[in-house]
Amino acid sequence: MRLEPKPAPSLGVTLLFPIAAIVVTLLITSLLVLAAGASPFSVFYLVAKGAAGSQFALLETLTRATPLIFTGLAVAVAFRAKLWNIGAEAQLYIGGVVTVVLGTGALPLPSYLLIPIIMIASMAAGALLLLGPAVLKTRFGVDEVVTTLLLNFIVLLFVSMLLEGVLKDPMGLGWPQSSKVIAEAQLPRIIQGKRLHYGFVIAVVAAIIAWIIMKKTVLGYEMRAVGHNPEAASFAGIPVNRVLMKTALLSGGLAALAGFSEVSGLKGNLTLDLSPGYGYSGIVVAMLAMLNPLGVIASAIFVAGIFVGADAMSRTAGVPSYIAQVMVATALLTMVTAILLTRFRVRWR
Amino acid sequence: MAEKLDLHLNKSCKRGRRALPQQPHPAASPPPSPQGGGEAAAPVLRLSGITKRFGPLVANNGISFDLKxxxxxxxxxxxxxxxTTLMNILFGHYVADEGTVEVFGKQLPAGDPRAALDAxxxxxxxxxxxxxxxxxxxxxxxxxxxxxxxxxxxxxxxxxxxxxxxxxxxxxxxxxxxxxxxxxxxxxxxxxxxxxxxxxxxxxxxxxxxxxxxxxxxxxxxxxxxxxxxxxxxxxxxxxxxxxxxxxxxxxxxxxxxxxxxxxxxxxxxxxxxxxxGQEVASPKVAEPKIGAVALELKSVSAAGQGSSHRLDGLSLELRAGEITGLAGVSGNGQATLAALIAGVLKPASGEVVVQGASMRDWSPRAALGGGVARIPEDRHAVGTIGDMSVTENVIAERYATARFSRRGFLDWKAAKNFAEEIIRDYDVKCPSPDARIRLLSGGNMQKLILGRALDPDPAVILANQPTRGLDVGAVAFVHRRLLEARERGAAILLISEDLEEVLALSDRILVMSKGRLSSPSRRGERTIRELGELMAGHGEGMAA
Incomplete structure (x- = not known):
C-alpha cells in the first residue's frame, strides 16, 4: 500500500469527507453497541435525542461546548504555528485560580469592571504559563510537548495545594473547594433559570476574533508561515521566535478563559474536578475543525453533544456512557484519515 | 567537463569490445562478455505506451522506447x-495508468520495486x-x-x-x-x-x-x-x-x-x-559592464561554518555596482557560509560588512533587505518558498510588514494579490492563480517568483546562490536574462554557482572558493575551465593567502 499526492479536491469533496467520516464512526461504534447487547439504531437515536432532542438537552450541550470552544481555539491557534500546546488543561485551571482569587471579594467593583478585569488577569496568567515552555523551546530546544504535558500535573497539584490551603472555603465543611465568587463576578445566565451562561457568547466572539487574527492580520500570516516552514519564514525575515512567543501568549490566554468561564459562569467556585479533561478534548476539537477557529465552534458542539447525549442514553438504554469517549476518539481517527484521503490517493500494490 | 573531447566515448567500447587502452586495469580479465556479435539482439528493456496521470496533469503520455x-x-x-515520473514507473515506485514495462522480455509486475531489483x-x-x-x-x-x-x-x-x-x-x-x-x-x-x-x-x-x-x-x-x-x-x-x-x-x-x-x-x-x-534558445549576449562604486564590502570577515560548509577566516571581498562577480567552487567550501553572511542569516565572529557605505550592525534577514540586499537562496523548496502557502502569501514574505502590504497589524490582501499578479505577469510565471499553493508549481516557475520577489524593489546588491540549479533550459535563460538586466540597472551581483559554464557565461569577474578562501580574481576570459577546475580542487596558482 502506498500514498500518492493528488491535486487539491473540489469544495464538494472537501465537505463530503467529514460527513463520510462521521458515518464510518457510527458504523465502527455500532459494533461496540452490539457487543453491549443493544440496538445501534436506538442507541444513536437516544444519543441524538439526549444531545439536541429538547430545549434542556440543547442548552446542556451548548453549556458543555463552551469550555471546549476555548480550549479548542487555544489548541487550534498554537498548532497552526506548530507550537504543540498540550497544556490547555493547566492553563484552564490557572484561569480558574485567578478567577476565584480576584472574584471572591478581593476587588469590590461593579460587574462591568470586575468581569473584564478578571478575564484579562486570567488570560495573562494562562499566557504566562505557556510562555515558559515557549521560551525553553526557542532558547534551548526543549520539546514543548513534554513541558506542557507535564505542567498539567504540576498545576493540578498546585491547585490541590491551594484548595487545601489558602483558597480553602472556610464554610466548605472540609471539602477541597474554594469560596464562591461574589455576585458581581458571575457571568449572567442567557435564559433565566437555565445553566447556559454568557460564557458561550464570549466563546463564540473569541472564535470570530481568532478567525480574524488568523485570516486578516499580520500576526496570523506570520503564525501560518512559521507553522508551514520555519526555515523559509526565517530566511524571508519573519521573526520566528517572536512569533512563537506571541502564539504562546494567545493560546495560553484562550485556554485560561475556559477556566474563567466555568468558574464564573457555571460552577461558582473552584474545585479539583473543574474540568473533566477539557484541555485534552480541546485537541480533538481543534483537529476535527482542521484548526479553523470558526470550525472549532461546530466541532466543540459536536463533541459536547456526544458526551451529553451519551449520558442521557446510558440512563435509558443501559449502555455505559464510556461509549461517548470511544465515539469521539473514533471520530478523530476517521477525520484524520479523511483529511489524508483528500490530499493523497491510496494505491494498493 | 574540462576537456569535452575526452568525454566522447570511444564508440568501439560500446560495441562490446574490451580494448581500453587508456585504462590499464583489472578489467582486462572480466568474464567473457556475452555480447558477442549479436548486434540486433532483443532489447533488455522495453517500455510500451506508458501513460501516467496525476489528476488533470498527464505526467507521461504514451511513452515507448527500447534499451539495447x-x-x-x-x-x-x-x-x-x-x-522522474517515468523512471519511478520503471522502478516500480509508481503504477502506470496504461502501458507495460518489459525487462529481458518479461513483463514487470506494476508497482513492485523488489521485482524491478530482482530483474x-x-x-x-x-x-x-x-x-x-x-x-x-x-x-x-x-x-x-x-x-x-x-x-x-x-x-x-x-x-x-x-x-x-x-x-x-x-x-x-x-x-x-x-x-x-x-x-x-x-x-x-x-x-x-x-x-x-x-x-x-x-x-x-x-x-x-x-x-x-x-x-x-x-x-x-x-x-x-x-x-x-x-x-x-x-x-x-x-x-x-x-x-x-x-x-x-x-x-x-x-x-x-x-x-x-x-x-x-x-x-x-x-x-x-x-x-x-520547442524553440531555439540563444545564449545570452553580454554587453560591456558599466562598473560603478563598491556596493558591498567584506573586510577580513571570519565566521563559523554554516551547516556542512567551510568556515571563513579573514575573508575580504568587494562587489561593485554594475558588475557580476561569479563565485565558482565545489559545494561545501564556504560558499554557503558566505551566502548566509550576506543574506543576514549568519553573524560574523569578527570583521565588518559594509553595505552601500553603511556598516552592518544588526544581523537579520530584515536588516539585509533594508540595506538593499536581494537574496535568491540556494534551496528554493526548503528555504525560498513556503510550499503549503499560496503564491500571494509567498511573494509578500519579505515585505509584508511594510506600509505597502499592511496597516495597523492588518494585511492588505488586495495589494498583496495585485503584487502577485504583477510578478506573475512580468516574470512570465505559469500558475493557475495567485491563490494556488506554491508547491504545485514547477521548479522554474517557483524560481521566477523568487526572482520577482527579490528583484522587484530594485536592489543595490543581489546575492544569487545557485540560481539555476535543476532548472530547464528555458528557465535558465530567463534567469540569466533577468540577472543581466539587473546588472545593466547598476546592481552589484554575486553569482554563486557550481556550474562553471554559467559562471563563465555571466561573470565579469570570477573568483574561486576553496576551503573557505578566495582565489585572486580574474576578468572575463582570463582563465580557462581547466585552470578554474584546478583552483576548485584547491591547487593551482592564484589562491590568495
Missing part, C-alpha cells in the same frame, strides 16, 4: 517534463539513499541477505566489492563510514550497491549535479567500463554537453511526451535544446 544491451540512453528534458534494474538516485552511520560495506550488503541471518558474511562481501570496484574504477574504502565520504565517493557506493545486486540496467538520475568536473570525468570513465561489460544505462540529465558526451541515443521528453529521439552522433546541442523547449 550495452547502450547508453540519455533521457533529456526540462524539469517537469516527466523524466536487474538498479537506480542511483539524485539524492543518495545511504545510511550515514554505517560503513560502505554494510551499506552495500544491506538488504541482500535474509534478515534472519544474524551475521554478515563480511569476507565474501568484501571480496565481491573489491572485485567490482577494481573492474569498474570505483575506488572506495569498504570500511569507511559513509558520513566521512565525499559526495563523489558516495555516488560510487551507490553504483557499487546496484552492481552488487547484479544490476544489468543502471538508471542514473542527474548523476553529475553534485560532482566536480574531475569527479564527473571519473564517472564517465566508469560508465564506459560498464557498457563494455554489456550493461545498459539510462542517463537522466538536462545538461546538454554531458548528454552529447556519454550517450549513444538521446530521448527528449517535453511535457510528458516523447518529443524526439536522436542518435547522438547525428545530432547537435542546438537541435537537442530546441527539441527540449
Amino acid at each position: 544491451r550495452g547502450e547508453v540512453i540519455a533521457l533529456l528534458g526540462e524539469n517537469g517534463a516527466g523524466k 536487474g534494474v538498479g537506480m542511483v538516485h539524485q539524492h543518495f539513499t545511504l545510511a550515514e552511520n554505517m560503513t560502505v560495506l554494510e551499506n552495500i550488503a544491506l538488504g541482500t541477505q535474509s534478515a534472519w541471518k544474524l551475521r554478515l558474511d563480511r569476507a565474501a562481501a568484501r571480496k565481491r566489492i573489491s572485485k567490482l570496484a577494481g573492474d569498474f574504477g570505483l575506488a572506495v574504502n569498504p570500511d569507511a563510514t559513509v558520513s566521512t565520504l565525499s559526495v563523489g565517493e558516495r555516488q560510487r557506493v551507490e553504483i557499487l550497491k546496484a552492481l552488487y545486486r547484479d544490476a544489468r540496467i543502471l538508471i542514473l538520475d542527474e548523476p553529475t549535479a553534485v560532482l566536480t568536473p574531475a569527479e564527473a570525468d571519473a564517472l564517465f570513465r566508469t560508465l564506459k567500463l560498464l557498457v563494455a561489460q554489456g550493461l545498459s544505462i539510462i542517463f537522466i540529465s538536462h545538461k546538454l554537453h554531458e548528454v552529447m558526451a556519454v550517450s549513444d541515443r538521446v530521448l527528449v521528453l517535453r511535457s510528458g511526451k516523447l518529443a524526439g529521439e536522436q542518435v547522438t552522433a547525428e545530432t547537435s546541442r542546438a537541435e537537442l535544446a530546441s527539441l527540449m523547449v
Whole structure:
C-alpha cells in the first residue's frame, strides 16, 4: 500500500469527507453497541435525542461546548504555528485560580469592571504559563510537548495545594473547594433559570476574533508561515521566535478563559474536578475543525453533544456512557484519515 | 567537463569490445562478455505506451522506447517534463495508468520495486539513499541477505566489492563510514550497491549535479567500463554537453511526451535544446559592464561554518555596482557560509560588512533587505518558498510588514494579490492563480517568483546562490536574462554557482572558493575551465593567502 499526492479536491469533496467520516464512526461504534447487547439504531437515536432532542438537552450541550470552544481555539491557534500546546488543561485551571482569587471579594467593583478585569488577569496568567515552555523551546530546544504535558500535573497539584490551603472555603465543611465568587463576578445566565451562561457568547466572539487574527492580520500570516516552514519564514525575515512567543501568549490566554468561564459562569467556585479533561478534548476539537477557529465552534458542539447525549442514553438504554469517549476518539481517527484521503490517493500494490 | 573531447566515448567500447587502452586495469580479465556479435539482439528493456496521470496533469503520455544491451540512453528534458515520473514507473515506485514495462522480455509486475531489483534494474538516485552511520560495506550488503541471518558474511562481501570496484574504477574504502565520504565517493557506493545486486540496467538520475568536473570525468570513465561489460544505462540529465558526451541515443521528453529521439552522433546541442523547449534558445549576449562604486564590502570577515560548509577566516571581498562577480567552487567550501553572511542569516565572529557605505550592525534577514540586499537562496523548496502557502502569501514574505502590504497589524490582501499578479505577469510565471499553493508549481516557475520577489524593489546588491540549479533550459535563460538586466540597472551581483559554464557565461569577474578562501580574481576570459577546475580542487596558482 502506498500514498500518492493528488491535486487539491473540489469544495464538494472537501465537505463530503467529514460527513463520510462521521458515518464510518457510527458504523465502527455500532459494533461496540452490539457487543453491549443493544440496538445501534436506538442507541444513536437516544444519543441524538439526549444531545439536541429538547430545549434542556440543547442548552446542556451548548453549556458543555463552551469550555471546549476555548480550549479548542487555544489548541487550534498554537498548532497552526506548530507550537504543540498540550497544556490547555493547566492553563484552564490557572484561569480558574485567578478567577476565584480576584472574584471572591478581593476587588469590590461593579460587574462591568470586575468581569473584564478578571478575564484579562486570567488570560495573562494562562499566557504566562505557556510562555515558559515557549521560551525553553526557542532558547534551548526543549520539546514543548513534554513541558506542557507535564505542567498539567504540576498545576493540578498546585491547585490541590491551594484548595487545601489558602483558597480553602472556610464554610466548605472540609471539602477541597474554594469560596464562591461574589455576585458581581458571575457571568449572567442567557435564559433565566437555565445553566447556559454568557460564557458561550464570549466563546463564540473569541472564535470570530481568532478567525480574524488568523485570516486578516499580520500576526496570523506570520503564525501560518512559521507553522508551514520555519526555515523559509526565517530566511524571508519573519521573526520566528517572536512569533512563537506571541502564539504562546494567545493560546495560553484562550485556554485560561475556559477556566474563567466555568468558574464564573457555571460552577461558582473552584474545585479539583473543574474540568473533566477539557484541555485534552480541546485537541480533538481543534483537529476535527482542521484548526479553523470558526470550525472549532461546530466541532466543540459536536463533541459536547456526544458526551451529553451519551449520558442521557446510558440512563435509558443501559449502555455505559464510556461509549461517548470511544465515539469521539473514533471520530478523530476517521477525520484524520479523511483529511489524508483528500490530499493523497491510496494505491494498493 | 574540462576537456569535452575526452568525454566522447570511444564508440568501439560500446560495441562490446574490451580494448581500453587508456585504462590499464583489472578489467582486462572480466568474464567473457556475452555480447558477442549479436548486434540486433532483443532489447533488455522495453517500455510500451506508458501513460501516467496525476489528476488533470498527464505526467507521461504514451511513452515507448527500447534499451539495447550495452547502450547508453540519455533521457533529456526540462524539469517537469516527466523524466522522474517515468523512471519511478520503471522502478516500480509508481503504477502506470496504461502501458507495460518489459525487462529481458518479461513483463514487470506494476508497482513492485523488489521485482524491478530482482530483474536487474538498479537506480542511483539524485539524492543518495545511504545510511550515514554505517560503513560502505554494510551499506552495500544491506538488504541482500535474509534478515534472519544474524551475521554478515563480511569476507565474501568484501571480496565481491573489491572485485567490482577494481573492474569498474570505483575506488572506495569498504570500511569507511559513509558520513566521512565525499559526495563523489558516495555516488560510487551507490553504483557499487546496484552492481552488487547484479544490476544489468543502471538508471542514473542527474548523476553529475553534485560532482566536480574531475569527479564527473571519473564517472564517465566508469560508465564506459560498464557498457563494455554489456550493461545498459539510462542517463537522466538536462545538461546538454554531458548528454552529447556519454550517450549513444538521446530521448527528449517535453511535457510528458516523447518529443524526439536522436542518435547522438547525428545530432547537435542546438537541435537537442530546441527539441527540449520547442524553440531555439540563444545564449545570452553580454554587453560591456558599466562598473560603478563598491556596493558591498567584506573586510577580513571570519565566521563559523554554516551547516556542512567551510568556515571563513579573514575573508575580504568587494562587489561593485554594475558588475557580476561569479563565485565558482565545489559545494561545501564556504560558499554557503558566505551566502548566509550576506543574506543576514549568519553573524560574523569578527570583521565588518559594509553595505552601500553603511556598516552592518544588526544581523537579520530584515536588516539585509533594508540595506538593499536581494537574496535568491540556494534551496528554493526548503528555504525560498513556503510550499503549503499560496503564491500571494509567498511573494509578500519579505515585505509584508511594510506600509505597502499592511496597516495597523492588518494585511492588505488586495495589494498583496495585485503584487502577485504583477510578478506573475512580468516574470512570465505559469500558475493557475495567485491563490494556488506554491508547491504545485514547477521548479522554474517557483524560481521566477523568487526572482520577482527579490528583484522587484530594485536592489543595490543581489546575492544569487545557485540560481539555476535543476532548472530547464528555458528557465535558465530567463534567469540569466533577468540577472543581466539587473546588472545593466547598476546592481552589484554575486553569482554563486557550481556550474562553471554559467559562471563563465555571466561573470565579469570570477573568483574561486576553496576551503573557505578566495582565489585572486580574474576578468572575463582570463582563465580557462581547466585552470578554474584546478583552483576548485584547491591547487593551482592564484589562491590568495
